[in-house]
Amino acid sequence: TALKNGTAERFGGEDYLPLIDTTRMGDPLGVMVPAKGEEGVSTLSGVIKNRYVLTLSTRDTPNGGSATAMRQVLVPFVEQMKLTKLP
Numbered sequence: 001t002a003l004k005n006g007t008a009e010r011f012g013g014e015d016y017l018p019l020i021d022t023t024r025m026g027d028p029l030g031v032m033v034p035a036k037g038e039e040g041v042s043t044l045s046g047v048i049k050n051r052y053v054l055t056l057s058t059r060d061t062p063n064g065g066s067a068t069a070m071r072q073v074l075v076p077f078v079e080q081m082k083l084t085k086l087p
Contacts, residue, residue, distance in 0.1 A: 016067060
């Protein structure tokens with residue numbers, strides 16, 4: 001909707017809108033970042049096995065801190081976790 005109605009520009013454009021992804025197991029993940037030029041926390045949140053909530057946050061902003069850049073920072077942490085071991 002933000003792309004259609006033009007409000008995406010308030011956040012710095014499409015690169016700063018929330019990014020939806022999945023884990024290797026197919027669980028949903030979302031990456032949210034502050035608007036372009038604003039300070040704040042970038043967060044990855046997901047629901048694992050339809051039961052557990054996973055949240056990772058950082059104030060780091062590599063490569064401008066876009067949602068795609070933050071995905072590249074945070075998803076490797078998720079991939080190193082042994083999430084399949086959760087009951």
